[in-house]
Structures are given as C-alpha cells and as structure tokens.
Amino acid sequence: MTRGREEGLGALQKRVGHGFADLALLRQALTHVSAAPARRDSYERLEFLGDRVLGLAVAHMLCEAFPDESEGELSRRLAALVRKETCAEVAEEWGVGPHMRLGEGEAQTGGRQKRALLGDICEAIIGAVFLDGGAVAAEEVVRGAFRARMAASGGADLRDAKTRLQEWAQARGLAAPRYLVMGRSGPDHAPSFEVAVEVKGFEPAPGAGASKRSAEQAAAAAFLAREAKDRI
The missing domain is CATH 3.30.160.20 (Double Stranded RNA Binding Domain)
Structure with a gap:
C-alpha cells in the first residue's frame, strides 16, 4: 500500500474506534473477493465471524438496556439493529467506501455504494477487531456504532x-x-x-x-x- 493509503487507514481506524496492531486484518476486511489473490484472502471469513460477534454484542447491550422486556421484544430489537441495512449505515458513517479493495468490474458497477456490500464490510471489520483486540475491543466498537440506535x-x-x-x-x-x-x-x-x-x-x-x-x-x-x- 502507498503511504497515502496507509494514512487513510489511520483515519478510518479513528472513525471505527480501534487501532489495529495487525493492520493486515483491516486490509482483509476491506477486500472483496474480486480483488483478493485467493478467496480466503477476501473479507468473507471475517464477515462470517463479525456477524456472530455483532449479534452477541448487541444482544448483551439490549439485555442491559431493557431489563424488563420479553425475549420476543428483545429479538425484534436485535433483528432491527443487526440487519444488513443498519450495518450499511454504520459502514457509511465510518467512511469505508474509498478504502474498499474491489476488482475492476465490481468497482465499475458501483460496488462502493452497494448496500449489501457495505453491510458485509461493516461485519468484516467487527470480525477483524475481534481477532485483533479480543471480545472487549469488539464490543466497544459495536457499542460506539450501535448504542445511539438503541435510543429509538x-x-x-x-x-x-x-x-x-x-x-x-x-x-x-x-x-x-x-x-x-x-x-x-x-x-x-x-x-x-x-x-x-x-x-x-x-x-x-x-x-x-x-x-x-x-x-x-x-x-x-x-x-x-x-x-x-x-x-x-
């Protein structure tokens, strides 16, 4: 990566709320399969992990915030908070678009603005934070990005x-x-x-x-x- 791109990742880390010890994890979280040397080098596995980490962190937050609500009410809140559209909003707030690594075809078809892809990248970044800093660091990132949404x-x-x-x-x-x-x-x-x-x-x-x-x-x-x- 060029120096400019590295500096850009520094700004991205600040917006996410986590400084990576292993910056390669963040790069992988931003890499679409179309730009990866091999499929395992793309964000897909990190997205798989991040989806589970996000669900657990948000469930923890909801249990703390709404101690009197039923399981059904908590489940509805959870579903609204972790849906792909919400994750895409978080990715936009983090400003991941310019940092996404896409193949030429994906880039030309507007990959940086695709809601599903932005949502995937959000989850992949959460998965990367979990691997880099552990469960506590990942939950802090989730709280920073999703806590205000619980006010609704x-x-x-x-x-x-x-x-x-x-x-x-x-x-x-x-x-x-x-x-x-x-x-x-x-x-x-x-x-x-x-x-x-x-x-x-x-x-x-x-x-x-x-x-x-x-x-x-x-x-x-x-x-x-x-x-x-x-x-x-």
Missing part, C-alpha cells in the same frame, strides 16, 4: 440518526438541529468531512465521514449517545 423505540427508524435527533429535539420544543461543516481533508477521491451538530442549549457533537451525509449521521448519533444515554 417502537416504530422509530433505527437506521437514521438525523431523523431520530430531529424527533428528539421536536419532542422537547427545541429548534431543529443545525449541521456545520468544520473541515474537509484528504484527496478528492477519498475525502474526509468533519461536521458538528448544534442543538440550542446543548454542547455541539462532532462527527466524521467520507461524505457530508455520513458525517452528519455520525454527529447525530454521537449527540444521541451522549444526551440520551440515561434512556438507553
């Missing part, structure tokens, strides 16, 4: 942090949240945006991502994790 209840949208923050503010008679771009770095093909969300009467919350949209989602999720923590 009932029919609320578990995927969209901006929508949930808007509803949170409205329920308290507050003005709509404001999103401010604080900075942009990186090359044109792999930008990184820093955004802050402001809600009157509260400290701003930061977020970062490979697009303004993903950075805004990350900021909204960070705000909810901080201000709604007493309810999740």
